[in-house]
Each structure stands twice: as C-alpha cells, then as structure tokens.
Amino acid sequence: MNTLERRGLAAISTPAGRMLIVAADQRNGMKQAMTDAPGGPGAISIGELAAAKADLVRHLGNNAPAILLDPEVALPAVVDDGVLTGNTALVVGMDASGYETVDGLRYTRYVDGVTPRRVRELGGDVAKMLWYLRPDRQDGRSRAGVEMRDLIEACTGEGLLLIVEILTYRLEGESEQEYAAAFPDLVAGGARLAAECGAKVLKLQYPGSAEGCAAVTAAAGGVPWAVLSAGVDHETFLGQVGTAMANGAGGAMAGRSLWKDSLSISADLRADYLTKRALPRLSELREVVDGMLPGR
Structure with missing residues (x-):
C-alpha cells in the first residue's frame, strides 16, 4: 500500500486496527427489508429509500469507523446534507445492482x-x-481478472484504497451438494486470485469453519480480509x-x-428500531x- 491507501485502511478501522464497516449500499435488498411499506416493498420510492438510508447513517453508521454507501441513492445527499459525521469514514460502492451472465459466468456491472x-x-x-468469481473456471487472465487489475491500478493512481469484494456462486447444473463441498476452496481460491x-x-464470504478461515488467510498471502454477513442473523x-x-x-463488514x-x-x-x-x-x-x- 502507498501512504494514502494506508490512511484509507486506518480510516475504516477501530483504534485497535481492525476493520469494521456498516454495509448500507444495498438497494433492492434494503427495499425488501422494509416489509411494512403500504403496498409492499415494491411500492417504495427512491425518495423513501434515500430517507431510510439517511436514518441508517444517522442512527447507526455514525457510530462505526466507516459506512459503505451507494452513489445511486444515498450519495452525495448524506454528505451534502450533513448527515454523515466527520468521525465516520465513507466507503463508496462502485458496483451496480445485479449482474450479467455470459457463458454461464456472472459479471458485475459498474454504476454509470x-x-x-x-x-x-x-x-x-x-x-x-464487487466481483463474482469462480476461481475453478477463471484466472488472472480472464475478463474478471483483467477488470480487477485495471481498477486496482486506477484507484492506486488516484491514491484511493479499493476494497475488493469477492462472491462465489453456484453454477447452472451444479447441485447444492456439489457447490457446498466446493465452497470453502472457492472462497480461498477467490482470495488467492484477487491477491x-x-x-x-x-x-x-465466511468459508464455513476455522480451517476454512485459516486457508483463506493463507491464500490471501498477507492481504487483510474482512468477513461479510451475507444476510445471516446477528x-x-x-x-x-x-x-x-x-x-x-x-475485520468485519456487516449489513x-x-x-x-x-x-x-x-x-x-425506524429511528427507534435502529437505536x-x-x-x-x-x-x-x-x-x-x-x-x-468471544464470538458466540
């Protein structure tokens, strides 16, 4: 890391040096959480979603070292309106919702x-x-690998630390049992490819066990990694x-x-529940x- 990237890492970490980020860049997923909306989650407007994100920053994110937000709904309003305090670092998500599928493989789309x-x-x-990866099918010369390398270099040139999120997934025709058996190695393989x-x-993603976590740490080769919550309960x-x-x-990145x-x-x-x-x-x-x- 260069000096500016090290400053970025410090900004998203606790005083003890552990990453802790509230993830609030979801769009459709956040709508789905608002199940008490009249007409259901599908009836939630962009303005209502933006208000929910602002409250999430106000009552929760401002108490964390950092919060992850999207540039389609939350930003720049939470900054311009003074909702986000100066004590909380801002992580900007560059990925758009969803993905495209080409030859059975998933590819993330950038926010325009x-x-x-x-x-x-x-x-x-x-x-x-975010990159979707199947390291058993892709390597550093693949489209995903090239895109990742190019964006990392561009961010470095801007003095901007980039968090690389890797999600593995089940292929079409792959059984749940086959995918579950391969999952720990896929998480470790994704870490290795990204490094x-x-x-x-x-x-x-959490690789499923202590042994899986140790394998991810070894595969990352010294690159720090944070585990994401993936929608599991607290x-x-x-x-x-x-x-x-x-x-x-x-560290951890929890949404x-x-x-x-x-x-x-x-x-x-919302204010009552968040508090x-x-x-x-x-x-x-x-x-x-x-x-x-200790973890429970």
Missing part, C-alpha cells in the same frame, strides 16, 4: 460514471467493487466473525445482520472484532 475520481468527488475515503491481481483489502454472524478473527481475518429488522417505512419507528436493535448489535460486533468478546 463512477470512476475512482468520482469516488473522491463524492467524498469517499475508500472505494469498494494475485493486486488486491490490497478483501471482503469475503448471533450467527458474531460466531462467524469470532472464528474468522481467531484464524487471521482483519443486514445489523439492520434488516429495523428499516420500517415509518421514520419514527434499540441495530446499535447494540454494532457494539457487540465491535467487541468481537477487537477481541474483547
């Missing part, structure tokens, strides 16, 4: 116009980009984070495990990340 320079213009301290492409920080995620941290992980039952369409209920449900969970997660509370 969001370059490393645009991340800086939005007030971002750090950037994040070979120059990744400096990784956001990864208690489950605490256990996963505790195991991951004990086996070489460098739905913190806030999925707190995003009422009502602003008053009484989500915020205590963030405190517990911080203690696990920093090693003060």
Whole structure:
C-alpha cells in the first residue's frame, strides 16, 4: 500500500486496527427489508429509500469507523446534507445492482460514471467493487481478472484504497451438494486470485469453519480480509466473525445482520428500531472484532 491507501485502511478501522464497516449500499435488498411499506416493498420510492438510508447513517453508521454507501441513492445527499459525521469514514460502492451472465459466468456491472475520481468527488475515503468469481473456471487472465487489475491500478493512481469484494456462486447444473463441498476452496481460491491481481483489502464470504478461515488467510498471502454477513442473523454472524478473527481475518463488514429488522417505512419507528436493535448489535460486533468478546 502507498501512504494514502494506508490512511484509507486506518480510516475504516477501530483504534485497535481492525476493520469494521456498516454495509448500507444495498438497494433492492434494503427495499425488501422494509416489509411494512403500504403496498409492499415494491411500492417504495427512491425518495423513501434515500430517507431510510439517511436514518441508517444517522442512527447507526455514525457510530462505526466507516459506512459503505451507494452513489445511486444515498450519495452525495448524506454528505451534502450533513448527515454523515466527520468521525465516520465513507466507503463508496462502485458496483451496480445485479449482474450479467455470459457463458454461464456472472459479471458485475459498474454504476454509470463512477470512476475512482468520482469516488473522491463524492467524498469517499475508500472505494469498494464487487466481483463474482469462480476461481475453478477463471484466472488472472480472464475478463474478471483483467477488470480487477485495471481498477486496482486506477484507484492506486488516484491514491484511493479499493476494497475488493469477492462472491462465489453456484453454477447452472451444479447441485447444492456439489457447490457446498466446493465452497470453502472457492472462497480461498477467490482470495488467492484477487491477491494475485493486486488486491490490497478483501471482503469475503465466511468459508464455513476455522480451517476454512485459516486457508483463506493463507491464500490471501498477507492481504487483510474482512468477513461479510451475507444476510445471516446477528448471533450467527458474531460466531462467524469470532472464528474468522481467531484464524487471521482483519475485520468485519456487516449489513443486514445489523439492520434488516429495523428499516420500517415509518421514520419514527425506524429511528427507534435502529437505536434499540441495530446499535447494540454494532457494539457487540465491535467487541468481537477487537477481541474483547468471544464470538458466540
């Protein structure tokens, strides 16, 4: 890492040097969490979603070292309106919702116009980009590998730390049992491929066990990695984070495990839920990340 990238890593970390980021860049997933909306989640407007994201920043994200937000709904409003405090670092997600499929493989789409320079213009301290990977089918010369290497280099040129998020997935025709058996190796293989492409920080799925976490740490070759929550419940995620941290992980990036039952369409209920449900969970997660509370 260069000096600016090191500053970026420090900004998204606790005083103990462990990454802790509230993930709030979801769009469709966040709508689905607002199940009490009149007419259902599909009736939620962009303005209502933006208000929910602002409340999530106000009542939860501002209590974390960093928050991950999207440039389609949340930004730049939460910065321009003074909702995001100066004590919380901003991670800007560069990936659009969904993916395209080519020859059976998934490919992430970028948000239109969001370059490393645009991340800086939005007030971002750090950037994040998602790649779907099947390291048993792809390598550093593949489309995904080339795209990853190019964006890492572009962010480095801008003095911007890029968090590389890797998600593996089940192929068409692959049974659930086959995928489950391959999953730990796929997570480790994705970490290895990303590190070979120059990744400096990784956001990864929990590989399923202490042995899997140790294998990911070895595959990453010194690149720090944070475990993502993937929609599991809070208690489950605490256990996963505790195991991951004990086996070489460098932190956690939590989204739905913190806030999925707190995003009422009502602003008053939302503030109450985020304060009484989500915020205590963030405190517990911080203690696990920093090693003060064993994972459950």
